[in-house]
Amino acid sequence: xxxxxxxxxxxxxxxxxxxxxxxxxxxxxxxxxxxxxxxxxxxxxxxxxxxxxxxxxxxxxxxxxxxxxxxxxxxxxxxxxxxxxxxxxxxxxxxxxxxxxxxxxxxxxxxxxxxxxxxxxxxxxxxxxxxxxxxxxxxxxxxxxxxxxxxxxxxxxxxxxxxxxxxxxxxxxxxxxxxxxxxxxxxxxxxxxxxxxxxxxxxxxxxxxxxxxxxxxxxxxxxxxxxxxxxxxxxxxxxxxxxxxxxxxxxxxxxxxxxxxxxxxxxxxxxxxxxxxxxxxxxxxxxxxxxxxxxxxxxxxxxxxxxxxxxxxxxxxxxxxxxxxxxxxxxxxxxx
Amino acid sequence: xxxxxxxxxxxxxxxxxxxxxxxxxxxxxxxxxxxxxxxxxxxxxxxxxxxxxxxxxxxxxxxxxxxxxxxxxxxxxxxxxxxxxxxxxxxxxxxxxxxxxxxxxxxxxxxxxxxxxxxxxxxxxxxxxxxxxxxxxxxxxxxxxxxxxxxxxxxxxxxxxxxxxxxxxxxxxxxxxxxxxxxxxxxxxxxxxxxxxxxxxxxxxxxxxxxxxxxxxxxxxxxxxxxxxxxxxxxxxxxxxxxxxxxxxxxxxxxxxxxxxxxxxxxxxxxxxxxxxxxxxxxxxxxxxxxxxxxxxxxxxxxxxxxxxxxxxxxxxxxxxxxxxxxxxxxxxxxxxx
Numbered sequence: 046x047x048x049x050x051x052x053x054x055x056x057x058x059x060x061x062x063x064x065x066x067x068x069x070x071x072x073x074x075x076x077x078x079x080x081x082x083x084x085x086x087x088x089x090x091x092x093x094x095x096x097x098x099x100x101x102x103x104x105x106x107x108x109x110x111x112x113x114x115x116x117x118x119x120x121x122x123x124x125x126x127x128x129x130x131x132x133x134x135x136x137x138x139x140x141x142x143x144x145x146x147x148x149x150x151x152x153x154x155x156x157x158x159x160x161x162x163x164x165x166x167x168x169x170x171x172x173x174x175x176x177x178x179x180x181x182x183x184x185x186x187x188x189x190x191x192x193x194x195x196x197x198x199x200x201x202x203x204x205x206x207x208x209x210x211x212x213x214x215x216x217x218x219x220x221x222x223x224x225x226x227x228x229x230x231x232x233x234x235x236x237x238x239x240x241x242x243x244x245x246x247x248x249x250x251x252x253x254x255x256x257x258x259x260x261x262x263x264x265x266x267x268x269x270x271x272x273x274x275x276x277x278x279x280x281x282x283x284x285x286x287x288x289x290x291x292x293x294x295x296x297x298x299x300x301x302x303x304x305x306x307x308x309x310x311x312x313x314x315x316x317x318x319x320x321x322x323x324x325x326x327x328x329x330x331x332x333x334x335x336x337x338x339x340x341x342x343x344x345x346x347x348x349x350x351x352x353x354x355x356x357x358x359x360x361x362x363x364x365x366x367x368x369x370x371x372x373x374x375x376x377x378x379x380x381x
Numbered sequence: 382x383x384x385x386x387x388x389x390x391x392x393x394x395x396x397x398x399x400x401x402x403x404x405x406x407x408x409x410x411x412x413x414x415x416x417x418x419x420x421x422x423x424x425x426x427x428x429x430x431x432x433x434x435x436x437x438x439x440x441x442x443x444x445x446x447x448x449x450x451x452x453x454x455x456x457x458x459x460x461x462x463x464x465x466x467x468x469x470x471x472x473x474x475x476x477x478x479x480x481x482x483x484x485x486x487x488x489x490x491x492x493x494x495x496x497x498x499x500x501x502x503x504x505x506x507x508x509x510x511x512x513x514x515x516x517x518x519x520x521x522x523x524x525x526x527x528x529x530x531x532x533x534x535x536x537x538x539x540x541x542x543x544x545x546x547x548x549x550x551x552x553x554x555x556x557x558x559x560x561x562x563x564x565x566x567x568x569x570x571x572x573x574x575x576x577x578x579x580x581x582x583x584x585x586x587x588x589x590x591x592x593x594x595x596x597x598x599x600x601x602x603x604x605x606x607x608x609x610x611x612x613x614x615x616x617x618x619x620x621x622x623x624x625x626x627x628x629x630x631x632x633x634x635x636x637x638x639x640x641x642x643x644x645x646x647x648x649x650x651x652x653x654x655x656x657x658x659x660x661x662x663x664x665x666x667x668x669x670x671x672x673x674x675x676x677x678x679x680x681x682x683x684x685x686x687x688x689x690x691x692x693x694x695x696x697x698x699x700x701x702x703x704x705x706x707x708x709x710x711x712x713x714x715x716x717x718x719x
Contacts, residue, residue: 087573088544208432209662237431237600238644239659245646246658264573267646271653291650308578310603312630312645319607321579325543 048118049258050076050226055098056110057091065108066329068094070282070337078225081252081259083273083290085266085305089326091282092262096228099260100139101126117142119225141171144219148231150211154203160187161199164218171222186217190247209240213247220251230262245272266309270294275363278302281327281337288364298366300344336369346373385457386419387562387594388443393418393452395435395442399667410666412438414618417693420596420611422458425588427609427626428598429641433663435618436598440564443596444480445473456480458561458594478508481555485567487547491539497550498535501525504558520557527590528553529583545576549583556587563588566598581608603645606630611699614638617674618666620693624700634702634711637675673705681706 057069069091076082086092097103099115115126119142129135147153155163161183168179180199187195190213203211212232219227229248233241249272252259261272269276270290277287278299286299297303304322311317324341327333333340339350346369358371395413413435420426430436441447443454445465454465456476463476481504484490491500501521504510511517522532528549539547548568555563565584569577585608588595599605605612606626613623614635622635633639640659661678664670673691676682685705693703704710 087575207662237663238602239431239640240662241646242644242658243660265646266574267648270648270650271646294648294650305575306648308574309648310578310601310607311648312603312606312642315606315627315630319578319581321577321582322575323579325545325576326573328543 047078048075049078049080050099050118051114051116052095052099053114053116054110054112055095055115056113057094057098057103058108058110059104060106060108063330067332068107068282068329069098072279072282072284074277074284074287076226076258076260078258079252079256080275081261081273083269083276084260084262084279085264085269085276086279087264087305087326089281089329090279092279093230095279096145096230096260096262099126099226099228100143100145101129101135102139102145117226136170140167140222140224142224143226143228144222144224145228145230146212146215146219146232148234150208150215150235151203153215154211156203159200159202160206160214160218161201164199164221167218168221182221183217186221187214190214190217190220190251191243192217209236209243212236212240212244216244216247216251220255223255223257225257227257227259228262229259231264232261233268234263234265241268248272266294266306278305281329281332283337283367285338285368286364286366288360292361292364296360296364298360298364298371299338299368300342300370301338302366304341304343336367344370346370349373385422387422387424387456387458388418388420388596389453389455389457390416390418390443391453392416393439393442393454394450395438395447396450408667411618411669412666413442416452416620418613418620418623420594422594423588423592424611425585425595425597425609427605427612428596428615429600429602429605429612430615431600431641431663433617433666434615435666436615437566438618439615440482440566440596440598443562444482444564445476446482456562474508478510478558479560480562480564481558481560483548483551483555483563483565483568486571487544487551488571490551491547493539496536496538497525497530497542500539500550501535501553501557504554508558510558521553524553524557527587528556543576544572545579548572548580552580552583552587556591560593562594562596564596564598567600568597569604570599570601577604584608602641614641617663617669619674619690619703620701621675621704622700622702623693628700634696634700634707635675635704636679636681636710640678673703681710 053073055069055072058065058067072095084092113127117124117126164183165176165179168174184195184199187198192198192213233244263269273290276290276293277284280301286302297306307320308322310319322341327340335351335353336355339345349369355367355369355372357365357367359365393416396409396411399408399410428436438447442449445468449466456463498521502517505517511520525532530549569580572580597609609626612626612629614621616637622638633642659678664677670677672688673686676686691703691705693701696702
């Protein structure tokens with residue numbers, strides 16, 4: 046396996062009218078080529094902001110900390126993304142080595158330019174194809190993602206396509222430049238379940254075919270179970286648990302992950318009542334000190350939870366959780 | 382159940398006119414067509430379908446919030462009785478006290494310029510249900526407490542609240558006039574999972590405490606499975622299957638219901654690729670296919686499915702299904718299992 050991406054100590058704050066808020070706090074992870082990593086969290090957990098940081102797509106009021114380091118390993122050598130200054134330098138990354146699929150395809154296509162023209166435009170920018178070749182490649186990609194009658198669709202506008210079709214076109218567009226890393230931000234959330242199943246299948250096929258790395262952002266643990274190799278769970282800007290998908294879903298270690306899984310309605314077990322996680326997600330302006338989850342946690346071990354930020358503790362070789370249940374020696378073995 | 386249903390729907394149709402050409406017949410969208418449905422008093426009735434299936438339109442028809450093209454809807458809660466398609470303005474006003482709606486998006490449904498107290502009190506004032514300010518306040522406090530809202534928060538504005546709290550405010554507003562029948566349209570779809578369970582439990586609790594009847598509209602089968610006692614599945618304006626929840630999930634009969642269930646992403650990473658996948662997408666309601674509406678995507682469609690539209694027929698006590706081939710498919714399935 047070859048390393049594709051390293052994110053180290055990503056910390057990101059936004060200046061707002063109400064003060065400086067921390068959106069992402071000291072997040073580190075890495076991704077191999079061909080790996081699908083799921084980034085799970087509820088609204089406000091910082092998952093989208095984390096993904097956008099990889100292309101420095103966050104708004105101009107964003108401040109990255111000095112020790113934030115994001116490295117993309119390409120064949121011609123590593124790229125230090127934080128050191129890229131202007132949009133000209135960013136071009137290698139944005140749409141070139143990294144592509145992104147957004148949640149709402151209607152909002153991501155320009156409404157007054159045909160789907161085909163938008164696909165050709167980015168190929169002209171990022172590759173050395175001429176427009177004839179770019180058109181051929183685009184139609185081929187539309188066909189590849191299962192859009193029938195691709196040469197007609199090529200000339201159509203986003204509003205003429207159904208939701209599922211638009212998302213397929215979005216995927217075709219994102220993949221036509223053959224990116225090394227694909228960021229998919231809630232790509233199936235706006236779709237109906239039967240269409241979601243089709244799109245998930247399509248994405249899995251394409252990973253196998255193109256061998257790129259994917260960061261799959263979603264709030265749906267079911268979608269993660271079906272697509273990802275590894276998963277990182279975020280809460281209020283921090284990764285609180287990460288590891289191989291089977292271990293995290295079958296033996297969740299962090300009380301938040303456990304709560305999230307217990308809150309999901311389970312079709313095989315209709316008799317168990319739904320168990321909500323008590324309380325609400327705190328506003329980013331009132332980030333709790335210590336462990337960010339301590340205000341809602343049913344397993345608080347003591348004052349340490351509200352004063353000290355927990356370090357990662359290893360459950361197995363690759364599975365780790367940031368929780369004082371596992372950092373306190375006296376509580377080490379007695380996690381209930 | 383031999384009890385008279387609270388809501389009884391026969392051959393209901395809701396058509397919306399489209400802008401057509403000057404000549405020839407005006408085109409219509411048949412959003413809801415030929416619906417027969419009984420909702421028992423005290424039931425938590427689920428209505429499931431994908432976008433464009435007509436579930437919201439059906440829900441609104443039961444509130445008389447869309448014009449009814451054809452058919453009968455009878456409401457009878459034991460105290461009052463209404464024949465919905467022919468309500469006078471005065472009767473409609475009375476009906477609104479008994480039937481209410483909880484919306485999907487708690488961010489859009491609450492006026493940002495009103496305090497929580499005013500939002501909850503507004504229906505009381507509009508409907509003239511209370512005589513004095515004290516009475517209104519007392520009623521607002523009572524209902525807010527029931528919805529687990531902090532009474533000190535009543536003076537605040539909605540922007541200060543999280544999604545889950547806002548949805549509880551919407552629920553309080555819907556309940557304040559003392560309705561018997563509530564339509565909850567995708568009421569938890571906009572909420573995070575950890576909050577969703579809380580709001581679902583609250584709805585369930587209120588329904589049991591106050592003896593209400595709910596029509597719970599959702600695209601999420603697993604949520605419906607957990608809270609509802611009966612479920613109706615819609616596709617392109619038609620009901621394709623209705624049954625008690627347990628029966629439906631234990632033995633779905635319509636190919637669409639089966640496909641819908643198997644499309645839910647399983648939490649088991651080793652289940653990958655086992656789902657039975659549907660090809661294609663839901664056809665446009667302006668140009669529905671002839672015969673069974675599901676035939677264009679159904680893996681079992683034969684000639685008769687393309688010609689005749691199947692009627693919803695009883696397949697044992699309360700389990701109804703609209704499919705030409707359900708008996709046959711069940712037998713085949715039984716053979717495969719044997």
